[in-house]
């Protein structure tokens with residue numbers, strides 16, 4: 001069979017809907033000043049879909065630092081991989097500051113959080129080792145696990161009994177292979193908003209020999225007393241052996257990093273293929289990240305404001321009777337039930353008639369019949385935004401449950 005023919009015949013689970021959804025449900029364009037009020041299809045909408053947790057994306061000091069760094073260094077610098085010709089004092093300073101921020105000995109920068117996870121997993125384990133990982137892990141963890149040549153055991157999401165069972169299997173196996181065990185989970189799960197049960201997993205170290213690897217993409221900057229992450233929030237940061245953060249969310253930037261013991265980070269520096277064989281993070285991103293860390297340290301009110309909005313949104317939704325699951329982070333999923341056509345009409349109504357833009361998750365990402373509207377509160381939302389949204393959600397929920405979205409006619413565009 002011809003490869004392109006095969007691709008034309010099977011467009012993929014989401015791609016098969018591209019024709020109807022492109023530009024609206026998928027690949028929508030949010031324009032104008034980045035923040036809670038952005039333009040979608042020519043009209044301002046209240047936007048709950050950006051992981052701009054601390055509101056840094058359009059913070060004047062951040063914008064100035066980014067512009068100054070771009071003017072001073074350009075985006076070409078440094079040329080080459082860190083190991084060969086792409087190292088700089090600024091890269092090393094950022095690594096030192098990130099290490100202090102997440103309370104680890106050392107840090108290596110990566111170009112994306114995704115790449116950090118995939119590459120670090122690939123670099124750290126060999127075919128004798130066993131990976132034990134959470135079933136609801138992000139795609140970057142799954143892709144890293146795919147590269148692993150040894151055994152992998154998955155445990156039911158956030159289920160410590162299941163995790164322990166898999167640790168028992170893994171322990172038996174490595175007794176024969178002579179390998180080691182790596183447990184991988186997330187600080188905050190981006191769909192449900194559940195914190196990973198890091199403290200309980202760390203406690204299992206008393207019974208089993210393993211190292212714990214945590215992807216804290218949503219936790220860095222948002223969780224813990226100083227924003228040091230979910231381990232800090234749960235009082236078990238020391239028990240996390242390898243910590244990954246991204247700049248794509250609370251930092252409102254691009255990039256990622258891996259923090260751990262000095263010797264582990266040195267090992268990654270000299271062995272992690274995606275950094276050895278690829279160009280280093282551009283200088284403006286590094287200088288921009290330094291500015292963001294400074295603001296996270298000196299302006300704790302940003303995180304306080306994020307939590308004020310988060311608490312108002314989540315308690316308001318609950319009081320209005322909505323099911324927001326078991327989130328214990330800013331990520332706020334609102335669970336509803338309905339068919340795909342109903343969810344389509346609901347989103348159309350929400351966007352076109354209430355001017356609210358948020359992400360929607362439906363089958364095949366979640367089981368058939370489940371609709372998740374995912375809200376990401378930020379420090380730059382207001383309590384009025386919260387109130388307006390809860391009122392609008394109550395109205396659309398009434399329409400959904402009274403069958404009004406079953407009609408195709410509701411489509412407003």
Ligand SMILES: Cc1ncc(COP(=O)(O)O)c(C=O)c1O
Nearest residue numbers: 112113114138140190217246248
């Ligand atoms: C849990 C998790 N890990 C990693 C990533 C990827 O981060 P980045 O966008 O920096 O590649 C994301 C972003 O969606 C994420 O939610």
